[in-house]
Amino acid sequence: MANGQKPDPCSFIIFGVTGDLAHRLVIPALYNLAATNLLPEKFCIVGVARKGMSSTELTDSLMKGLRQFATRKVDEALAKRLLECVTCIEADPKDPSSFDHLKAQLERLEVARTTGGNRLFYLATPPGAFAPIARELGRVGLLKEQDGAWRRLVVEKPFGTDLASAKALNSELQKLMDEHQIYRIDHYLGKETVQNILVLRFANGMFEPIWNRNHIDHIQITVDEKLGVGHRGSFYDSTGALRDMVPNHLFQLLSLVAMEPPIRFDAHSVRSEKADVLAAIQTQSEQEALHNSVRGQYRGGRIGDTEIEDYRKTEDVKAGSTTETYAALKLTIDNWRWAGVPFYLRTGKALGIKRTEIAIKFKQAPFAMFRDTPIDRLSQNYLVISTEPTEGIELQFNTKVPGPSINIDGVEMKFRYKDYFKAEPATGYETLIYDCMIGDNILFQRADSVEAGWQAVQPFLNAWHNAGAKGLKIYDAGTEGPEEADELLAHDGRSWRKLT
Ligand SMILES: NC(=O)c1ccc[n+]([C@@H]2O[C@H](COP(=O)([O-])OP(=O)(O)OC[C@H]3O[C@@H](n4cnc5c(N)ncnc54)[C@H](OP(=O)(O)O)[C@@H]3O)[C@@H](O)[C@H]2O)c1
Numbered sequence: 001m002a003n004g005q006k007p008d009p010c011s012f013i014i015f016g017v018t019g020d021l022a023h024r025l026v027i028p029a030l031y032n033l034a035a036t037n038l039l040p041e042k043f044c045i046v047g048v049a050r051k052g053m054s055s056t057e058l059t060d061s062l063m064k065g066l067r068q069f070a071t072r073k074v075d076e077a078l079a080k081r082l083l084e085c086v087t088c089i090e091a092d093p094k095d096p097s098s099f100d101h102l103k104a105q106l107e108r109l110e111v112a113r114t115t116g117g118n119r120l121f122y123l124a125t126p127p128g129a130f131a132p133i134a135r136e137l138g139r140v141g142l143l144k145e146q147d148g149a150w151r152r153l154v155v156e157k158p159f160g161t162d163l164a165s166a167k168a169l170n171s172e173l174q175k176l177m178d179e180h181q182i183y184r185i186d187h188y189l190g191k192e193t194v195q196n197i198l199v200l201r202f203a204n205g206m207f208e209p210i211w212n213r214n215h216i217d218h219i220q221i222t223v224d225e226k227l228g229v230g231h232r233g234s235f236y237d238s239t240g241a242l243r244d245m246v247p248n249h250l251f252q253l254l255s256l257v258a259m260e261p262p263i264r265f266d267a268h269s270v271r272s273e274k275a276d277v278l279a280a281i282q283t284q285s286e287q288e289a290l291h292n293s294v295r296g297q298y299r300g301g302r303i304g305d306t307e308i309e310d311y312r313k314t315e316d317v318k319a320g321s322t323t324e325t326y327a328a329l330k331l332t333i334d335n336w337r338w339a340g341v342p343f344y345l346r347t348g349k350a351l352g353i354k355r356t357e358i359a360i361k362f363k364q365a366p367f368a369m370f371r372d373t374p375i376d377r378l379s380q381n382y383l384v385i386s387t388e389p390t391e392g393i394e395l396q397f398n399t400k401v402p403g404p405s406i407n408i409d410g411v412e413m414k415f416r417y418k419d420y421f422k423a424e425p426a427t428g429y430e431t432l433i434y435d436c437m438i439g440d441n442i443l444f445q446r447a448d449s450v451e452a453g454w455q456a457v458q459p460f461l462n463a464w465h466n467a468g469a470k471g472l473k474i475y476d477a478g479t480e481g482p483e484e485a486d487e488l489l490a491h492d493g494r495s496w497r498k499l500t
Contacts, residue, residue, distance in 0.1 A: 007437035008150070009042035010118035011110060015133050016125035017047030017058065017088070021156065023065030025187070026124060027083075029429035031066055034082045035075070038434055044085045044113045046106060052090035059083045071425040085113070093132035096139070103140045117149030120436055123156055130155055131172050138176035145181065152436055154183045157248050158239070159445070162461055163454035170447040183436050184445040188249045190428035192417055193391040195443070197256040197358075198270075200385070200393065207383075208261070210362070212337045217380060220359040220497055221253050223347040223388075227354075228298065228308045228477065229325065233316030241327040242295070242460060245347040247453035248445075251278060254343060255449070257358050257385075258333055267442040271449065278452035280335045286463040293460055294473060294484045296326035298350040301477030308350050308477035322469045325349045328485040329460060330492075344489060346496070350477035356388035359497045370406060379410040382497065392416040 012030070014022050033039050047058050063083055067074055089105050091098040110117055121137060123130050134153060137143050143151045155173070160166025173182055188194055201207055210216070223245055229236045236244070255274040262269035284292060300310040311317060311325050326348030333343065362381040370378075382396040394414045401407040417423070435443055464471075473482035480499070489495050 004038075005438060006038070007040045007434065008118050009040045009113075009115045010120055010150075010437060011044050011046055011106065011113070011115050012120050012122065012437075013046040013048060013106070014122045014124055015048045015091075015129070016123070018049050018053075018061070019124055021124045022047070023062065024069045025427045025429050026122065026433070027062050027066055028069050028071060029427045029433050031070060031074070031079060031082055032072065032424070032426055032430045033434055034078055035072065038430075039082075040115075040437065042114050042116070044087065044109060044115060045083075046109065047086060047088045048091050048102065049088060050090070050092040053088055055086055055088045058088040059086045062086060069427075071427055091136075093129060093136050096136060099136040099140045099142075103142055106142070117147065119149075119151050120154065121152070122154045125156075127156070127158055127161075131169060134173055134176055143177045143181065145178075150181075150439065151177070152181050152183055152439070153177065154185050154433075154436055157184075157186055158243065159184050159248070159450050160454060161239070161243060163451065163458045166450050166454045170451065174447065179447060180441065182444075182447075183432075183441055184447075184450060185432055186248050186252050186445060187428045187432065188252050188387075189443040190426075190430065190432045191387050191391065192423070193385060193387045193393075194253065194256065195431075196393075197253075197385060198265075201257075202261055213339055213341045215362055216341055217361045217363045218342045218344060218492075218494060219254075219257065220361070221250050221257075221343065221345045221357075222359070222496075222499065223249055223253075223356045224351045224481075224499065225347075225349050225354055226303050226351060228350040229311060229314050229317070231315065233314040236325075237317045237321050237323050240323045241325055241347055241349065242329075242457060242464070246327065246329070246345060247450070247457050250345050250347060251453045251456070252445075253358055254278075254331075254345070257360070258338060258343070260337070265442075267440065270442050271446045275446060275449040275452055277333060277335070278449055278456065280333050280338075281452070281456040282332045282334050283455060284459045286459050286466065289459040289463040290467065290471065292330040292488070293463075294326075294328040294482055294488050295324035295464055295471065296348065296473040296475045296482035296485070297321075297323065298325050298348075298477045299474050301350070301479070303350065303352065303478040311350075320469075322472050324464065324472065326351075326473075326475060326481045326485070327460075328481070328488055330488060331456065342492065342494075344494075344496070346481065346485060348475075348481050351481055352478045353480075353499050354388055355386070355499045357384050357386035357497075357499075359384045361494075361497075370408070378408060384497070390416050390418065 091102040145151050259273040259277045262273045298311050328346040331343045360383040384394045394412050396412050398408045399411045401409050473484050475482040
């Protein structure tokens with residue numbers, strides 16, 4: 001995590017520089033780092049595209065993107081200084097000789113810019129290109145760390161499409177470089193609140209003693225989106241809500257909230273605890289997976305002023321597609337701390353509200369001393385950590401309603417980041433890119449975590465694939481998802497927290 005030190009001089013090489021991610025998030029994040037004086041003094045950006053363009057054309061395009069997507073007011077002079085160091089180089093993994101050429105040009109640039117040979121390769125391309133690009137970089141020797149210079153590779157999500165493909169990609173990358181050089185990025189981990197989960201749990205004396213099966217009834221993790229699939233029909237239809245969100249984003253949240261305290265705040269200790277808790281998620285049989293899950297697909301509806309069309313009518317979605325746009329799962333963790341505590345996860349598109357939260361529901365007070373009063377049932381206490389729509393933490397507890405008789409109501413105590421800290425809005429990528437440059441991989445996924453995540457979702461993928469259309473629930477856009485998701489919790493005498 002960012003600690004203010006200036007990174008070493010380096011070249012920042014973006015594959016897929018002409019794409020959406022580079023324009024919308026990576027360059028605006030670099031701009032925010034420049035604005036806070038957290039880029040190296042000696043620095044250059046190399047944009048790699050399969051079809052050549054001049055460096056001026058690329059700079060113009062990135063400047064346009066920056067003006068459109070910057071999270072803070074653009075200081076034109078600063079933006080110009082940042083983008084002056086952009087060079088465009090043509091290379092296509094299908095044409096090996098282009099990587100020999102890339103190497104020669106890069107080495108010349110490194111001398112001219114005195115970056116000392118430190119290289120950060122950012123794979124901002126579709127996932128199918130990750131391995132071919134890495135292979136070519138390895139073949140020409142660009143990934144080899146030597147003479148004190150570091151070489152790092154940032155790999156975007158999704159990392160694999162199932163357990164077998166994630167293992168294959170890990171094994172391919174690990175043949176080319178050491179694990180410490182690989183930065184598997186999940187931009188959720190760049191959010192303040194997500195990082196704050198560790199601080200909340202381990203820098204306060206009051207939470208950890210009750211953070212276990214003796215006091216916690218269950219945990220709900222929700223990542224709901226209002227948007228439909230939009231123009232990403234082709235990608236989404238072959239992916240679905242489970243693959244797109246659960247093994248990466250939702251499991252990052254789950255692992256931070258459920259991990260054991262690391263012995264030190266360093267990458268090895270933190271990542272080992274995260275991997276251990278993911279590996280402790282009980283692997284379900286396909287039958288159990290069907291019983292413990294709900295999948296849905298939206299049909300058209302209205303969300304506010306926006307008309308959402310049927311998922312199946314979306315451009316590039318197969319007619320009769322059975323891809324889920326909503327997933328709800330019940331998982332359990334087989335360890336001493338969490339035995340018997342269910343983790344309910346839900347995520348979906350075209351829902352009535354955009355909300356990302358972890359809700360920790362505590363057990364009811366053990367003794368009902370209010371027996372002879374109008375109160376028949378106490379509501380349970382919730383601790384809610386939310387990242388969308390606002391970053392913050394809230395605690396729900398019971399209090400007496402003013403008046404002569406004993407009436408109890410649940411009230412909320414709210415902390416919002418923006419009320420206390422005057423931070424500029426950010427893309428979420430700044431911290432992560434900065435951490436890559438200083439060589440801190442605490443917030444990046446290690447190979448074993450990625451595989452443990454896929455291991456846990458694989459029975460659901462298999463069961464849903466084999467069931468086809470059977471069991472796919474249709475929900476209206478703008479609702480909270482299929483009603484069957486409520487039944488998943490109702491079976492256990494529980495209910496989802498009402499989202500507002
Ligand atoms: N966009 C986002 O908001 C977002 C958010 C989180 C994660 N991601 C991940 O980030 C990556 C990039 O996303 P994106 O939306 O920017 O993708 P994109 O726009 O579809 O593609 C980015 C660029 O990759 C290059 N490319 C395409 N196919 C290639 C191939 N076979 N070999 C080498 N280069 C190829 C293309 O550039 P040239 O034709 O110029 O070479 C293209 O402009 C994806 O893995 C995505 O899952 C994206």
